[in-house]
Amino acid sequence: MTMPTSSPAAARQRLWHALAMYCGLGLGLAPVAPEVCAVLRGLVGADAAALFWLDAQGRHEGFFHEDSPAGAQDLFLNEFDRLFVGPHEINVPTLARADGPRIGRMLDPGARYFRSNSYNLLVRASGHHHTLDLRVEAQGRTRAVAMLFRAPGPGFTAENAALLERAVGWLARAFAESPAAMPAHTADAGAVGHVVLEAESRFPLFADEAAAQLLRQANLPGLGLRGETQVTLPPDLLERLGLARSEAAARMAVPGGWLAAGMSTLHSLAGRPAHHLVTLQMQRPRSVDMVQRVLALPLSPLQRELALLAGLGHARADCHRLAGVGEAALKKHLRAIFAATGARDWEDLAQRIR
Known part of the structure; x- marks a missing residue:
């Protein structure tokens, strides 16, 4: 995922492809949270990222934060109802509600927010000041909240918000069973x-x-x-x-x-x-390790998807249905994949990806 690319646009396209592959595994966001946070941070240009996933009642069920200190994480986990609930506390339950915008509630939170526990004990304690938030919905309810952070200085822009909102479809896909998914090994x-x-x-x-x-x-x-x-x-x-x-x-x-x-x-x-x-x-x-191996290969996005199908245990014939390629195109792409990986055939490719 850190291979040299010819332009910033190519690097960004590579990040979008990585997000699609991680979320397309259909594992939910928790198992791929570190990888997804790194991708979102790179796409928007943030200092840090966090993901919070919710249970059926909308309560925070777990989270991953790239750089918050241990004390702040403990407060969030153990003292949430005592310290972070109130009219001026803007945090995960507030951002998870469907009665407001899906993106960017924290772009201009108001002066009282900067006197709140949520800001002073969690955000500022992590060295951050600006927050960009995104609500992720799937199966008719909020399943996760994504947050990006920046230190004091230039904040997030409407352009940043529009870019992050493009990720919502992929993030929601993490909670759906992917047609390309196999039982998680x-x-x-x-x-x-x-x-x-x-x-x-x-x-x-x-x-x-x-x-x-x-x-x-x-x-x-x-x-x-x-x-x-x-x-x-x-x-x-x-x-x-x-x-x-x-x-x-x-x-x-x-x-x-x-x-x-x-x-x-x-x-x-x-x-x-x-x-x-x-x-x-x-x-x-x-499968997460397989995605990382595939992303490191000098292949096109479609060719990486085909290589991942092999690693996930699909048959060669499944590529027509799952990747939408005909037999002639599949042969052409497989020649490039075999050359890049040194594989002899489909079965050998599967072993190498694993």
Whole structure:
């Protein structure tokens, strides 16, 4: 995604293509949030970007912010109702409402906003001053809010807003099942974390450092741990991890993939009730890595899409339906793809992309 290009227009077109490919995976925005934020920041020319995704009731479910400090993230996750709700607090719930413009509510927020907690404890605390916002709707409701930030100085313009609004269709596509999508293959990434729960109450008793780090990275409401040196987990940890009603595995969409959780019962000692063990590990979608490999190839946008179809597990014949190319054109494009990748045939191409 950072290959040299011949002009600013070509570089911007490359970013649009990257956004289309990441969102076209149909994984939602959480697993691709770091990549999407980087693309949006590059398209508009911002200092930083953030994505907030919402649950069915419109509450913030998780987020990814490129550069906000740990303390600001903890306040947002743990103290939202106490500090950031009020008539002059303009933040995610305000921007998610469908009773206002989809783009640019923060271009001129008014003088009272700059005295609000939202500005002083979150935006200014991150070194920013200007905000450009976009509401993302899919399946009849708001699914996400995107924000771009700039430091004090020149703010965002109407031209910037128009450019960001062009991204809304691709961002909404992330929540729809793509016709080109295959079942999401994942790879376990990083260390395995463990949390011990009390036998009867199932309150957390102990979390190792790997579990604490995974929970810090997850950005789940009520689990703000970034600013803490000692880990204090909430008593309803199981519910927050989706394990409250079952001892089977569960997973939650978090920045960069999914947080996989499973619970088992430990062996009891001397007839005492047995404690429980929660195991945590990050799962990363392999398709995101495939997109990054394809974007690095010296190919046209259509040829990259064809190469990605191979990596995702589609048959060669699927290219006619999914990419809209005839057999003669497909042969021509495949010759270029094979030359760029060194692949011998479609099956070899799939292995190389993976």
